[in-house]
Amino acid sequence: MPPRRSHKKSRAGCRRCKVRKIKCDEVHPRCGNCTKHGVVCDFESNEVADDLASVSTPAAPSPLPPTPAASYARANPQPPRRSPPRPPSVTPRLVFNQPPTPKVSSVTAQVSRLMELRLMHQYTNVTSKTLLTSSPVTEDIWQRAVPQMAFEGRTYLADAILSVAALHLRSQAPEDKSLIRATHAYTASTLAEYCASLEKGITSDNAESLFLTASLIAFQSVASRIFAKDDAEPDDPNARYALPLPWFHxxxxxxxxxxxSWQWIRNSNIVKSVIDSQPSLQLDLNPLGPNSFFGHLLEGLDEEIAEEAPDMVPSTTQCYSHAICVLNWAHKSPHPAAALAFPATVARRFIELVEMKRPRALATIACFFALLKRLDGVWWLHDVARREVMGLVGLFESGSKWWRHLEWPVRIALWDGSNIPPEIWGTDWETSVPPDTSQGFVDHIELVAELMGQSTHDLLNVATPFTGEPPLTAESPD
Structure with a gap:
């Protein structure tokens, strides 16, 4: 057998020849094999070969014939070890090797940011116009001045804005889980920051923002009742109906x-405009007069009072009488929003009686919620009359003597339609003489402050538009 021909290995051949495991003649700038097949040789340019190797091949075949460069890239995948090193900031491997937590956090932050932008847009363009303002000035305050104040670092006010907007959107999409999470999160954040600020004390710097936040929390509490059943715990025995205490608190x-904070906010044009945007409270202080529509709710009060502790008799009597006076006024007012003065003006003692489930107190607030039937078109008051009245009626035992006092609120709550005839309502508010508006809520507060020597402690216990106790005269003892 003839001896084997000697074979000299090519150790400096081009990549294509090495991949194909054929001998390269190492001719520069283009080896013989690459010249024969009409492809690019990496001897010509290492950078060109690297770039071609990094280009992904299309998933679908191109209708055009492949170019020599494309053929080379498909047939000759380049080992990454031969690629020139890249800076760490642009190396894909480093991106995928990062821990997953920062990536998830950044996505979560982006979603939250988009949600906040969505909610702020909703508030400034839509929700701020649904807070039952009575003038363009007040509407502009809620739409522009309040967000501007929140942007100045009042996080509790900003969260209150976002919470109310989230509730508004949720009322349109009750099953949207992202909105459900947003309402719970911003509500909790609002209350936490608000309470922390109150504990630090009200000052001239935060009095305005705290008042506006308190007002938005009131809207928030009321609107949350729409979803009370949906948000209740499945095993909660009281989930069927819970007392509407958030309204009053x-x-x-x-x-x-x-x-x-009256000493600071009394000179605030923003606060004055918001307070005076509500109908002026003009009460007939005779709850049993001939024009008293709800005077029947005080029948048998003497028997109830006889069972009270002696020191509670005056406050119980006064709180019931005052509540009936407010109902009579709101019932005859041509302004549907007048009824909202009720939860803001009733006395603390009256709220205690509601918490105790006293039949008289429950029947009284049933009449209050029936008055809100005229506001059924407002999103945060939609269906509130039917829902709350029928819930309260369900707390009375069958055959109760209070059924006859509940006939009117039930009839109104179940009325089909927004136009309630005067004979059903009990008065024709469309032809009623508008109340005297020469003296607004702010004037009432100023008068009481002057009588009481501007004592904010006493302001909490006298009959202003924000209290329910009868006013003390200058000669009255403390």
Whole structure:
């Protein structure tokens, strides 16, 4: 057998020849094999070969014939070890090797940011116009001045804005889980920051923003009742119907902030405009007079009072009488929003009686919620009359003597349509003489402050538009 021909290995051949495992003649600038097949040789340019190797091949075949460069890239995948090193900031491998937590956090932050932008847009363009303002000035305050104040570092005010806007959007899409999470998160954040600020004390710097936040919390508490059943715990025995105490506690909170900070907010045009945007409170202080529509709710009061502790008799009597006076006024007012003065003006004792589920107190607030039937078109008051009245009626035992006092609120709550005839309502508010508006809420507060020597402690216990106790005269003992 003839001896084997000697073979000299090519150690400096081009990449294509090495991949194909054929001998390269190492001819520069283009080896013989690459010249024969009409492809680019990496001897010509290492940078060109690297760039071609990094280009991804299309998933679908191109209708055009492949170019020599494309053929080379497909047939000769380049080992990454031969690629020139890249800076770490642009190396894809480093991106994918990062821990997943920063990536998830950045996505979460982006979603939250988009949600906040969505909610702020909703508030300034839509929600701010649904807060039952009575003048362009007040509407402009809620739409422009309030967000501007929030942007100045009042995080509790900003969260309150976003919370109310989230509730508004949720009322249109009740099943949207992102909106459900947003309402819960911003509500909790608002209350936490707001309470922390109150604990630090009300000052001239934060009095305005705290008042506006308290007002938005009141809206928030009311609107949340729309979803009370959806948000209740499945095993909660009281999930069927819970007393509407958030209505009263939140509005009483506004009253407290006003009384405590009046020395600073009395000169605020923003606060004055918001307070005076509500119908002027002009009460007939005779709850049993001939024009009293709800005077029947005081029948048998003597028997109830006889069972009260002696020191509670005056406050119980007065709170019931005052509540009936407010109902009579709101019932005859041509302004549907007049009824909203009720939860802000009733006395603390009256709220205690509601918490105790006293039949008289429950029947009284049933009449209040029936008055809100005229505001059924407002999103945060939609269906509130039917829902709350029928819930309260369900707390009375069958055959109760209070059924006859509940006939009117039930009839109104279940009325089909927005136009309630005067004979059903009990008065024709469309032809009623508008109340005297020469004296607004701010004037009432100023008068009481002057009588009481501007004592904010006393303001909490006298009959202003934000309280329910009868006013003390200058000679009255403390």
């Amino acid at each position: 939140s509005f009483q909170g506004v009253k407290t902030v006003v009384a405590t």
